[in-house]
Amino acid sequence: MSVAFKLDDPHAMPAAAIASVRDKGHAVVHGLASGEEVEAFRPAIESAVRRHADNQAPLEERGTYGKAFLQVTNIWQYDDTVKQFVFAPRFAKAAADLLGVPAVRLYHDQALCKEPGGGHTPWHQDQNFWPLDTDKTITMWMPLVDVPAEVGSMTFGSGTHKRGEIGQWFIGDDSEAKFAELVEREKLPTETHGAMKAGDATFHKGWTLHRAPANPTALLRSVMTIIYYADGTRVGPIDSKMRRMDQKFWLADIPPGELAAGPLNPRLWPPSLDRLGMRKQGLPSS
Template sequence: MSDTSNRYDINTPFPISLQEREAFWRDGFIKLKHVLSAEAIRYYGPEISRKVLELNTMHLPMSERTIYQKAFLKIMNLWQQGGIIREFVFSQRLASIAAQLLGVSSVRLFHDQAFYKEPGGGYTPWRADGYDWPLASDKVCTAWIPLQQTSLEMGPLAFAAGSHRFVYTRDQGWDEETQARIEATMRENGFRLVETPYDIGEVSFHLGGTFHYARGNETDQIRAAVSIIYMDAQMRLKAPENAYQQLNWYTWFPGAKIGEVIATPLNPILYPRED
């Protein structure tokens, strides 16, 4: 383990209480303050941002982009860049929180993604990612880690509390009319919208089935965030039920076999650390 991860305290335990675990499974998400220190964000954040902007291939003006392209710049599996970015994604503290919330003894990496919402960037459409994942159980969660204090005006990740067990169609459009319809459906089914700012170092964790969205970035500052998706280390691949699941199998689990534990080189065990 490198010295810098110890210096910035991203590997020490962060105990989750029974109440927090119950709230996570009741609401489908939880927001936790003080998971990372401001120093850690200030140390890892600029290097992640440098890499995201270096790897970004989206240079169209906002007015010429699709709704999805307006929402964010997206770079995937940043951990493969190595160095301190890998160190960040491999944080023991974050992975152990995921394991505690999921109630499993060990978690693997599913994948990571950077979501950079530019100034004037549009809304992140409502979605529940689990529809696209060929996973045999619900023991999978996403840590959403903003790399600055994130006000409402910047577009913090927001959740429909309790929506993780709601069965809905995956094939929703991304236009504003559809967004309003999904939001109304969430409301009608009693799923409270939780849309609140994030303090520096605050991190949310949500289940694959939880509906979430983010409003557009009305500020002149970029809203930088990294998602790390963790799954039970014993997670098995299920037979894909749609084209998205098929694509995600080939992208994130190349070579994994249906019915077997997903353990490709792209899915290292993150907690407990093996080396």
């Protein structure tokens, strides 16, 4: 079943957001989707999370990472309504414009639902998981519910995207401790975009250091994330167990040096002619 909202009309990215991504590695874009649009997709996303999230044990039985959220990756594959949201041309065009590239592909999506009483998301950099030979990568993080200040959105280490890999510290207690120590020692500027409305979005680059606070409220903090990279990117070195897993699961095992353009990585902006329904009219697809 699909919903009436196509999410295909482009929203011009404000110059301040483009500059913020370039200079700080993150930005907020208010009203990228309307409350009504998001509400049309939220039930399908939350229901797919309940059906497919791995670790749904009681919170007290989970480790730090498990307490941070219920997580489902490439959730678009489970439900056509969710696919319509993840493949939305409006979101992909925003990502392309913020990265300053003409075309982007999907790396993967991730639903991240922080439960009532859920724990903090430890400091980490995303891109040390990703074997992508570019720094032109960006995540859209969009709450599907209004997120009050007590729940909060992410905190970013402004400017850290310019440093590339700071340490091979994968998300967990160790990354939280090591990055917190670094932030403190170097007095790194940190910023949050605070409370957000459903349909607002933050965007952060692949190397931008970030964390999120715990959820002390009774609200399910439902968030959809979509990770994009510049079209033309090649698979990078497989130099860790994490990158090997990502190569296998999200890049169809494409070898290093080849184009990162597997069946799970459709070009989302500009949308391929297939998805615009042009194939039916006998035009070639891209």
